[in-house]
Amino acid sequence: MNSKIAERFILGKVIAQKEWRLGLNSLYVDAAIEPFVAGQFTQLALDEDCHVLRPYSFVNPPSESPFEFYYSLVPGGYFSSRLVKLKPHDPIYIAKRPSGRFVLSSVPDATILWLFATGTGFGVFLSILQTQQPWLRFQKIVLVHSVQNTLSLTHQHLVQLWQHQYPERFYWMPVVTGENLSDGQRGAVSKRITHLLASGELENQTGLSLSAQTSQTMLCGNPAMIHDLSELLKLRGLLVNHVKQPGQITIENYWKLDNKNNA
Template sequence: MAQWLTGKVVENYRWNDTLFSLRVVTEHFPFTAGQFVRLGLQGEEQRIQRAYSLVNGPHESVLDFLVTRVEDGLLSPSLDKLQPGDEVEVSQPPSGFFVLDEIPDGDTLWLLSTGTGIGPYLSILSTDAPWRRFNKIVLVHAVRHAEDLAYQAKIEAWQQQHPEQLVYQPVVSREQVPGILKGRIPQLIETGELQQSVGQAFDDKSQVMLCGNPDMIRDCKALLDSMGLKKNLRRKPGQVTAEQYW
C-alpha cells in the first residue's frame, strides 16, 4: 500500500497556457532516474491522484513534474492552480522499471518521446550512467507546437557538455518551424528522415526507449520490429523498451 508525503510547492513554472512544471519539496527519498510517483490532492470524498514521472535527477532536492492541463481532467486543472506555499501529496515508494538498469548495453541510445513523455529522459540524462554507457545518445521530442518544447536550456547545456555524444531532435506536428522536423516519429523513421537528420541508424547495436503517446509507441514498436529490433525482456534481452503514459 502506498504511503504519502506532504509536499510544498516552491514553483509553478509556465511553459505555455496548458503546459507547466510543478516543483515541489518533500522530505528526501531515494529513487532511480526514470521512475514515477503519484501526485494527489484531497477531493470531497477521496484523494484524487495520478502518476507523474520525476523530471529531476535523484541527486536534486527539488522534485520536478512536467504536467499538461487537461480541461476535463480530474487532477491536472487543480495542479495547474497550485502556487508556492500550497501543499500536494506525493506517493511513496517510487515505482517503475523504465530505468537504465533494465536496458542492455549498446552503441546508440535512442530516447524517443512525445509531450510530457520527455520527463523520465531528462531525469536519466542528469545522471552519469547514460554518458558512461553509450557512445551516442539521440533525444527526440515530438510535440504539437514549438512552444511545447520544454527544458530547452537544460538540453542545450548537456549539448555543450557532450557535443560529440548528444544529438537533440525536436519534432512538431502542427506547424512548420525552421530547423525542426515536422510530422510523427513513426513516419519520420519509416521514411528515414529522422535517421538522416540525426546522422544515426537503427541497428542491432541500438537501444531504443519509447515514452509517451500510446499510438506512437504502438507504431514505433511495430516498425522497429520489422527492422529487426525486438522488444527488450528480462528473460530475453532486446533493443526496444517502452513506457506507456496512459
C-alpha cells in the first residue's frame, strides 16, 4: 500500500456475512477507524491498492461494533460479486475517516420526522434510529421503506422493537412494488412512495400531516425516487435543506459517488 492510500485506509477484518435473501446481504467488519456519527458512510476496498472503492452507510449505531454494511448483489457487478464471497477473517480495507452530512445535527427541528428509503438505503435510518437523538428531538417518526418483494423487508427485529417501545410515536410503512400482496401482508402496501404521497394515502394511514410547518424529511435510496419525491415535497412548500439555507428535505447524495449503483 502506497503512503497516500495508507493515510486514508486501514486494514479491517470480516467478522461475518448475513444473507437476508438471495442477493441481499449484510457484511460485518471490525476495524480501528475514527468514530462516526449515525447517518454517515465510509468507503470499502477489497485490495491494498484501493483502486476500486464503494461507499456504504453504517447500519449499526456508533456505540456498537462490528460495523454493519447493507448491500445488494448486482448481477455482473465487479465489486458486489467479490464482496459477497468474503468469509470470516478475510481482509477488507476501509476508510479511516467516515464521511457525510446526512446526520441529524444537519436537520432542523420539527414535530414529525419522515424517513423515506428504497432498497438498501434503509440501512442508514437503522443507524440513526438506534441512537437516542431522534427520539429526544421529534414527537413522531415515520419510517417508509420501499422494496421489490416482501423478502427484502429486513431487520424486522428493530422495527418491532421500536413499535413496542414507542407505540404512539413510531409509524412503520413498508411499500412493496413488485408483488401482488394479500390483504395485510406484513402491513405492506403495493404502491410507490410517490403515489402514496400524491394520493394522500401516506397521511391518511399515519394520521399525520406532511407539511413545511410540521415536518422534516430525510430521503435515501434510488436517485429517481429522491428526485421525484423531492419534487412532490417542493410542491407542498418544503425546501431542500442546505447549510446556508435550512429547509425540510435532507438528501443522501453518496450514491452519486458510484455511477454503477454500488456494483
